[in-house]
Amino acid sequence: MDIKGRDWNVAPGDSPQLAFYVRKMLERYREEKGVCFLLEPGKYHFYPDYAYEKMLCIPNHEEDTVKRIVFDLSGYEKLHIKGEGAEFIFHGDCIPFYLCGCKEVVLEGLQVDYERPGYSQGIIQKVEERRMEISVDREQFPYYVKGGRVYFCGESDCRELERWLEMDKETKAPAKGLGDREFNLKDGGVNAVYRETAYGMLEISIPDGEEGFSAASHPGNALILRHHPRNCPAFYMENSQNVTLRQVKIFHALAMGVIGWRSENISLEEVSVKRREEKGHIFTTEADAFHFVCCRGWILVKGCLCENQLDDALNVHGIYGRVKQVEEDGSFLLELAHGQQKGVELLRAGETFQCLETEHMESFAEGKVKRAERLNKDYIEVFPQEAVPGLKAGHVVENLDWRPKVTVEGCVFRNNRARGLLCTGIGQAWIKGNTFQTPGAGILIEGDANEWFESGSAQHIVIEDNLFDGCAYIRGWGKAPIQITPRVASPLEGKHFHKKIEIKGNVFRRAHPQALRAYQVGELVWKGNRIEDKEDYQDTGEPVFCVEHVGVWEKDGMEGRQESLRHTQG
């Protein structure tokens, strides 16, 4: 059934009413299956005033509280929203699209942007060790200085500048030799003093004794000025199945572009996280472009562009809950340990979990959940069908029922803060025909139970026919274009956290020697890859391969196979 947005006053316009009309339209058809909303081209301004509001704990996001939502598609089945190029411009803190309990949803031909992005931008005019002058377009990025601090103004709130990232004026990518800088945080960052020297000209002074500006900072480079929490992703789906985003452009989001939680079969086809060039923006989303936590089925990311977002391009992982205490009856308290993973439903009745100790990251038991009760954002009380022998405080627990297959194909990942793809807790992954131009690792395969609590081991990953172009030039974000470094403190002989990883037919245009760093892989294949040097290649003295604690290491030109080959230099 085709429904024209215009028939519900959902048409290009600029009024808080528009979000109210969206509500009326969505409420009318929520119970019906097979609806297609047709939204004509043009600019739609959506304000949070009359928008939906829900209490959300979004994994890997901040601020677990009530959030405003413009398109709350919860419960919709067999839904198609056809944007026909509709440009959605959001105002204030709100989530454009929320999908909860949805089935068979296609969102197509849409653009998402914000009138006033969560971040601002400046251009370095002058830089010395303890003093910098930057210009800021005050119309686009309004701010004021008070008491030596600078506050940037959104549409409804002003927030203090907390961090910045310097971007190279030529490449539009994070500038070499730099990285994140923090200012005036209560628990970190240098204590900078701001002063406005002329309209739109900010002087930043750093007192003696604190870390001054780097010689790698250059006039003409742009600064991405960060003063907003990662609270509102553009698309958030949870407990949903068969969701497709197609030909969607995300120019900005107040957090991630697309985040999925406990969802199944998700396709991103020609989804671009893209710089708004006509506004001169050097940034896109505030955080990762795409991110899937505890999902399953098949995640397809095809023909997508992710550039200049303020965190990784794609991260797929599970969550390790940390055992806080075990009761006599075998029930145990599980802690959601990482601050951005609070409040999620890690385990549900009937699901299978496995238990690991954190020294060797070895699974020692599996179990099934009889009942799981959420105590609060931090703790879940788990009643297993049978008590788990040996389980004790400090162990971690992972849900085994939610591990997806992943295909990433024909995508471009470039110029963002940090890494390209992060894959843990997946069954199989095919990463084919993509271009990685990331300052950190192109592909990072980790897994840890002490910092991020992103689980778990990968079964089989194929990395094929990709171009890694100058990756990992900011070493704080990655040691090599492909980095496999699960955090296993004491590996056991013959045991490996990740199972099988094949790297075939890729081209590495390297910024420095290292192409592959691999640790704790059961079977590692390196075949038919080509290594070239970029024009600014720097020989750091490192080996091309740093391979450690690998079971089988199969490599062209190597005679046969070698067990636990080690040629690293720390």
Next chain:
Amino acid sequence: MDIKGRDWNVAPGDSPQLAFYVRKMLERYREEKGVCFLLEPGKYHFYPDYAYEKMLCIPNHEEDTVKRIVFDLSGYEKLHIKGEGAEFIFHGDCIPFYLCGCKEVVLEGLQVDYERPGYSQGIIQKVEERRMEISVDREQFPYYVKGGRVYFCGESDCRELERWLEMDKETKAPAKGLGDREFNLKDGGVNAVYRETAYGMLEISIPDGEEGFSAASHPGNALILRHHPRNCPAFYMENSQNVTLRQVKIFHALAMGVIGWRSENISLEEVSVKRREEKGHIFTTEADAFHFVCCRGWILVKGCLCENQLDDALNVHGIYGRVKQVEEDGSFLLELAHGQQKGVELLRAGETFQCLETEHMESFAEGKVKRAERLNKDYIEVFPQEAVPGLKAGHVVENLDWRPKVTVEGCVFRNNRARGLLCTGIGQAWIKGNTFQTPGAGILIEGDANEWFESGSAQHIVIEDNLFDGCAYIRGWGKAPIQITPRVASPLEGKHFHKKIEIKGNVFRRAHPQALRAYQVGELVWKGNRIEDKEDYQDTGEPVFCVEHVGVWEKDGMEGRQESLRHTQG
């Protein structure tokens, strides 16, 4: 049925487990009626770790988000908790008691305090116009200085100092000639610079051009250092009936002491909001001692002490919702206008409301609610049974079904920030035999639709046999011991916002001439009151009475009655 707490491990102790045991005990008996929990004497430490968590929008509080709750008594009927002097010490941000949908609950013989209060305290050592030195007990009130700002540390978070209130070293009350001071707020306050000159010695400098320290500041005076939001009241009851707190001591709360919303018949008997003298605390609760919004039935406050809390002793009021827009079908959008009243359920199906215009504050229509839908924290969509003629944007709407009778008897209100009693939106009130030693008005009867949106008119208030001892010496918090000043911009001849107020047999030991300021009262009676001068009485040249726009003004010694008597001087 008597249940011993100890049988559920709810006994004196200091462990996060204790709050978990409370949950287990409460869950076991929630469906049973007639339970009496007996809690033996001793110190109980409650931590938020395993506490309940609920999304709460508490009226007149901040942070409408998930809150931790230790005793979640929701749904309990015929419950008695008998503390027998049990001392409850709470840790971190949590609400000690939450009552939702409760009936016939008695909480008795309890003490509430926090290990680390939300506020800190300092003593002025030296004060000049642009420089102050204060000593702070760093063990009791840990802090650090970074970048010229001072951060006070709670058990789980550090927060910047935002405000302080100076307390007289002799009287332990807000110091004369002073009031609230704000520092380093992003949108206000002087830009103070902090420096630690020695262990526990803080120097505060105020730059030239900003408001310096007052000559009324004195060494030896204590400062209440405010760096915590008003987020967790000690007792919050909503949608509850027949609740009694008896012999309860509240030494501290991270917001108000007791707050009621949409509740009926509440008794506070011998409830003390009291300074913890052995810790040397000069403060008690972070905000009002007692506060009731949109309640009904009978509110009894008897034999209570409220001292040194950081806002009024008791405030009883309704809420004006502001009409945002009216649809053709007569439905209208109602805005919860004040930032601390967001998210509350102002109207429910079947309830009666009245509509006022805000120029004269005159009711022009009544209606009944057919359906009310919460759009979000800010807006409610109201479908009246019949369209309200003349209703338009800017009008305000008040719920008429929730207006209590109030008795306040034999209480002492002293040394707090601001006022004693605030009464609006009540049927009848008897305020008898109390002692008011408040720096602001002892009794303030307002009502406004432009700032606080605290509704509505009082029907009949009797103020009898009270002692007003030096009230209103800080004029920013009240012009007279009794102040009746609803905000009616253009009063209409013969119309009065408040109906009848009788002031009889009270003693006024006055700090300055004015005893009564009254505006917009239908019938005002002044009979048998005695006015004395305090030793430090200051003649400000004001009249004793400032009475304006009063219908009938009956006063001893006056011949008969006078219409609209005016003897004010602005």
